[in-house]
Amino acid sequence: MSGAEAEVTERRPAERDELHKREYDLLDTILQDMADAVVAEECYVHVQPRRVFVRVHPDRLREFIRYMQREHDMWQVSTLSGRDLGDDLQANYHFFLNDKKIAITIKVNVPRDKPEYPSITDLVPGVDFVENEIREMFGIVPVGHPNPRRCELPENWPGEEYPLRKDWADPRGLMKRSKTTGPRPKEEL
Amino acid sequence: MGFLRRLVDKAKIKSPWVFHFNSGGCNGCDIEIIAALMPRLDLERFGVKLVGSPRHADIMLCTGPVTEQIKPRLQRIYEQMAEPKYVVAIGSCACSGGVFRGAYNVLGGVDQAIPVTAYVPGCPPKPSAIMHGAYQLLQVLAEIMGVSPKELAPEFEEPPAPTVDTTETGAEVAQT
Numbered sequence: 598m599s600g601a602e603a604e605v606t607e608r609r610p611a612e613r614d615e616l617h618k619r620e621y622d623l624l625d626t627i628l629q630d631m632a633d634a635v636v637a638e639e640c641y642v643h644v645q646p647r648r649v650f651v652r653v654h655p656d657r658l659r660e661f662i663r664y665m666q667r668e669h670d671m672w673q674v675s676t677l678s679g680r681d682l683g684d685d686l687q688a689n690y691h692f693f694l695n696d697k698k699i700a701i702t703i704k705v706n707v708p709r710d711k712p713e714y715p716s717i718t719d720l721v722p723g724v725d726f727v728e729n730e731i732r733e734m735f736g737i738v739p740v741g742h743p744n745p746r747r748c749e750l751p752e753n754w755p756g757e758e759y760p761l762r763k764d765w766a767d768p769r770g771l772m773k774r775s776k777t778t779g780p781r782p783k784e785e786l
Numbered sequence: 787m788g789f790l791r792r793l794v795d796k797a798k799i800k801s802p803w804v805f806h807f808n809s810g811g812c813n814g815c816d817i818e819i820i821a822a823l824m825p826r827l828d829l830e831r832f833g834v835k836l837v838g839s840p841r842h843a844d845i846m847l848c849t850g851p852v853t854e855q856i857k858p859r860l861q862r863i864y865e866q867m868a869e870p871k872y873v874v875a876i877g878s879c880a881c882s883g884g885v886f887r888g889a890y891n892v893l894g895g896v897d898q899a900i901p902v903t904a905y906v907p908g909c910p911p912k913p914s915a916i917m918h919g920a921y922q923l924l925q926v927l928a929e930i931m932g933v934s935p936k937e938l939a940p941e942f943e944e945p946p947a948p949t950v951d952t953t954e955t956g957a958e959v960a961q962t
């Protein structure tokens with residue numbers, strides 16, 4: 598490769614034009630009302646219409662969700678996704694604002710050595726299952742979850758291994774095992 | 787005794803009851819299995835019947851890559867089936883792992899957990915492919931049990947080839 602490589606980034610903010618007026622109205626209101634709860638430089642309106650990203654401090658997450666439910670009628674939860682950013686782990690809550698027709702993603706960054714943030718299952722019952730899932734898959738712990746349990750991985754899975762983290766090294770050779778080349782002999786079944 | 791044995795073997799070939807098991811797939815193949823059993827292709831004309839319990843079934847139709855979690859359940863259900871028992875792996879996932887090949891939580895194919903007799907690849911396989919797989923399996927079974935394939939499905943016999951006199955021109959053939 599020659600020449601300067603363009604920086605690969607997920608962040609593609611939109612222009613302040615007529616197409617994105619509703620989204621910027623919402624984002625400006627959020628930045629004004631909850632200025633100390635959000636990380637302002639990580640909040641933006643995506644160039645794709647009807648898409649807003651907000652990053653929230655972990656300790657203010659519950660307050661922010663309550664504010665969104667109270668002021669913006671945010672009641673429909675889509676899902677929760679996790680990411681491994683290297684130093685940080687990230688939980689992304691995806692919500693739909695039906696009246697404004699906007700999908701909003703609330704990002705929570707937690708440090709890798711202490712990946713904990715307050716659970717919002719009592720405010721949003723729909724994330725009960727996915728918060729358990731993110732604890733299993735990424736090791737991001739929603740503290741105060743009313744019903745912590747194992748939901749997806751096998752029962753004999755070791756507790757301290759999180760398969761969707763980038764540094765999971767596959768110590769038991771599971772990924773090699775599933776690349777099968779033929780039926781297993783009958784005596785091994 | 788020979789006559790009775792033959793009768794039982796023929797009855798087994800003529801009425802293979804199937805049981806359907808999903809070992810962690812996406813339901814695509816399951817829908818196609820249902821489509822194969824429905825009146826358009828009508829697998830039931832071979833005597834194939836979908837039953838709800840492995841204890842009643844002769845053939846298990848298995849879809850999906852076998853996940854780690856479901857492996858003991860699949861083996862237990864296979865053990866519950868009465869002899870003689872056969873397994874058909876339906877779909878790419880059930881044959882080799884499919885898109886889940888190399889994942890950490892699947893075994894990569896039904897043949898890693900239980901012995902498999904026939905494979906139907908495809909993602910999902912068309913109902914006609916499932917039909918073809920089932921018919922191939924029945925042919926194999928007929929061979930094993932010593933039943934002639936003609937008894938299996940008379941309507942599947944090839945129709946006699948139309949006799950065309952090659953010495954005449956095409957136009958005259960069309961007239962006759």
